[in-house]
Amino acid sequence: KAGVTQTPRYLIKTRGQQVTLSCSPISGHRSVSWYQQTPGQGLQFLFEYFSETQRNKGNFPGRFSGRQFSNSRSEMNVSTLELGDSALYLCASSLGPAEGTDTQYFGPGTRLTVL
């Protein structure tokens, strides 16, 4: 079974631009979570989608948004990019729990550099 895929793998943008990142979960997984990883802050939760609905959101400004499609693929968007948005953006998928927390499997990430 193929793992979580993320595109693109690398992006270079300038301040003020916007960016869209894509994530395809493992086949059969319906929950997608997004995380930002930086050397200073570590791994921080952005948001989670299940059945096209955002169920949970981390403490990030409104410039960070996302959505999920009916095939469970997800995108996240960052508008008005700032230098501090430079990070590795990770997507993780899981079955989507009927009960309890289930295992999240991560993709390789998208490395975003803001100049």
Add this chain to the structure above:
Amino acid sequence: GESVGLHLPTLSVQEGDNSIINCAYSNSASDYFIWYKQESGKGPQFIIDIRSNMDKRQGQRVTVLLNKTVKHLSLQIAATQPGDSAVYFCAENGGSTLGRLYFGRGTQLTVWP
């Protein structure tokens, strides 16, 4: 807020030795814990998980121990190999089932021959 931390930021071991990576958490509501391994340039890779109704779980060469009394989690790697060199993260769910994990800062494990 939730806090997941690691006792040691770096750990160096000799090939063949056993490794122990420790993690402390603060949210007593957490009922699911997971260890990930992250190699340079890659996303975190699932190693092993444990739920709060257990205090020990074993996998292939790895064992996770959970002590809920002192809110402590550890990962033991038996017969550590050079391929085990990576950053190891513990994570907890904070008691939530809504797809959010709280991560520790990570421990860099280096295995030398």
